[in-house]
Amino acid sequence: MFIGKIVKSDSHINYVCQINGPRDFEVEPGPADYAFGRFVRAALRSGQGEDPHTPDLGLGNGQRPTTYAVGVIYDTILQNPAFGSLGPRLSNEAQVELFSPDYIAEKAVLTYIMVLGIMEVRPSSDERLTVLSAMHGVPLLSLELGSDIETMTDEEVREFHFFSDPDGIENKAPYLHMGYLPHIITQRNSLLPMVTLRIIDQLERLFPHNLPLLSIVKRNFAWRLKVETTG
Secondary structure (H helix, E strand, C coil), X not given: CXXXXXXXXXXXXXXXXXXXCCCCCCCCCCHHHHCCCCEEEEECCCCCCCCCCCCCCCCCCCCCCCEEEEEEEEEEEEECCCCCCCCCCCCCHHHHHHHCCCCCCCCEEEEEEEEEEEEEEEECCCCCEEEEEEXXXXXXXXXXXXXXXXXXXHHHHHHHHEECCCCCXXXXXXXXXXXXXXXXXXXXXXXXXXXXXXXXHHHHHHCHHHHHHHHHHHHHHHHHHHHHHHC
């Protein structure tokens, strides 16, 4: 489901998403839809940086996008500019909603998203996405202001982490891949080690046959978090 739109960026991989309010969509997202560690995606304009005369298959021409940036929610901010303004008012909130329905509500829920990579998809007639390929790391293209943020299904998260080696390599069996870990580690944010543990918890459920490997990674990050916390 659509949960919000990009309103700001702090870097090429860190973005701020404003969660949709009750009047933005028919179905208002609940707290579980933008929970800590939730995987989300946003459409990218395909064809940029290639041939400028190639038709845009992403946003802006009515066609379904084929390239998505994949990210994870790692922080939430509740914005209320009215906090601290305790003076008298001519109208209360109920009256403003009744007599001034076009009044812009200044309260907002903001989530911080770190982009972990991209995936190429092929839309199907039943509104599902078939992941054709995935790349972990810093994408070449950035998101745009107003880009829609959607939640990802368990199957999409699984396919984003399920890699196959190209032809010519002996081991062609698909395997679990977490190639975005290096650039998560380099970011200076106290919540990112916690969101990494949350990601591993999700992967343990989606890849039960990789529990030994994931448990090792989880212990390493837990130890790193404990050392950084104690100084």
